[in-house]
Amino acid sequence: MMDIKSEWMSLCAMTGPSGGEEAVSRRVAELFSAYSGDVWTDGMMNTYARIGGKGPRVVVAAHIDEIGLMVNFIDEDGYIGFCQVGGVDPRILPAQEVIVHGAEDLYGIVAVKPPHVLTPEEREHALAMEDLRIDLGLPAETVREKVRIGDYITFDAPPVSLMDSLVASKSTDDRMGIAVMLEAMERLKGRPLSAEVIMAGTVQEEVGCRGAMVAAQALQPELAVVLDVTHATTPDAPPFATVDLDKPCVAIVPVMHQGWTRVLRETARELGIEISVEVGGRTSGTDADEIQIAGSGIPCVALQVPVRYMHTTVEVISYDVIAQCGQILAAFLEKVTSCGEVLL
């Protein structure tokens, strides 16, 4: 049996900023191949694995891209200016260790003034992204030779195991979804599954759910399950905006189909797994926002895993909850056909 947790942690160590997911996509295809004989990748680098039978088509989507940076200019001294890829908070950047993916991978740091030389005003405010530079420690001409405008920059932050089953990684959001899929496929192995299930590792979610849009248009499923992260409680966050770190979560927002969301919650209850509910009044900030309105419309549900410190290099998640979500997903997919008469 695959050691899914350690495979997933290796996957989190890989770099795959939005639009540059090629390597991660290839690795996801290899992992999927352990459970499916029908694995493919499309032109945008979305990766798919088909399992199950000839019943209703269900797409399970989790995005494999991560937030990052991109070179947008090189100054006279060889310091690199950059812009964001996805939502990067400039407050987390100073002194961050990064890799500039130039002609070769180059290690760098986000340059920062020591506190001793800051003016009182500077101490009061976080720096804006356009004022930050990356220092590669190389002569300017070497930088210009090896780095081009448009090269990706990613965070040099390998995943770390914390106490209990907690893991901190730069790409927990949303590669944890791939672990959920693998956990579900492990449980479904050798069992009859009548729904035609397509697991999809989607690209470019962080810049507008672009991979999922194309996946949904191409596959036109009858139902979609979106796996994404949500905000876990932290010391400084208001309780009404967060959920418990140690429980799976189901999203109740207008984007999600009410009937199928009920089935998802019942599935968890039948398994004896306690879940939280996240409530919202608008869109979900997940791939479901685009999948729901693709083609003639696709009902969506969202199964979420709470994460602390989202969009940082230390997104903390509980692997136990990932495994529970795998269990819920497997049971839900088995249920799709029996509920079909009512809902499909």
Next chain:
Amino acid sequence: MIRKVTAMNSRETLMKLCMAFGPTGAEDKVSQVIEEMVRPYVDEIRRDAMGNLIAVKRGQGKGKVMVAAHMDQIGLMVTSIDENGFLRVANVGGIAPRSVLYRQVTFENGTVGCVGLNAKAPSLDKVTLEHVFIDIGCESRAEALEKVQIGDTCIMQANFLDMGQRMSSPAMDNRSACAVLVEALKRLDTPAMDVYGVFTTQEEVGLRGAKTAAFAIQPDVGIAVDITGESSYPEAEATCSMKMGQGAAVKVRDASVFCTPAVVRWMEETAKEEGIPYQREVLTFGGTDTQAIQLTGAGIPAGCISIPGRYIHSMCETIDGRDYEAAIALLAALLKKEYQH
């Protein structure tokens, strides 16, 4: 070189297109001008329900390439007319209110006017379109209604400034790209792929024309042509690396798209092979038809050739003739080849 006497050179093409009327949603006039220009050089011309003008040149069966250049320009739409005949307006596309003040405007039927500012309007940095009106020289609503209707859109008075190497016009975005596509179509002999030259509508309000065109054509690869930023004028953002006069820009990303890496490589390799000056482009804002093509159906490989420009979305959008010619040369070279990924 001997050319047909009727043929326009590339600068004349650009000038003529900059002088044509065509705000978003009312692109008929510019579309007709383009149709006349390209008709002798293509096998088929049609229009779709969105008003996209699609010019097809058959190739040698190596697939389909769609090239999109949007023909719409930003403008102002009449929302109401007051009792003294002054027109109140809303923006069509992204217009900064202070860039339209005290300018001359033209409507499709030839009505002209001036953009005025309420006498008690706040200072320039606080001015919004609510403080702005158009004076078409009338004294009453009834008189104004004889010339202009609610919902009519005007453009900033068409103009083309030939400064030698550089050129300026309120319609440079995106007629310069339309001109690039026209000129590239003129240079096609036997393209490898079927070439769908699409002059798209409604780009300035959300890439709308390109979306339906790409859906209908389902090309194997898409190329958008558009204008981009540059940073060689006083106090320009250093965070933009494109420079005027340094060649056509090969887009890596803008706010709407990450160009398909294989298409970026195809463009860069072609430029190098042909000795065409080019620069890589990262634009942190703005959107282009590239996105609409890329996200069509099951996804289509797509990239973008840009012309670096200054003062974009103002009345004096300026480009450099060398970049314009480089963009034509790059597009023409790409269309001779087959796209392989």
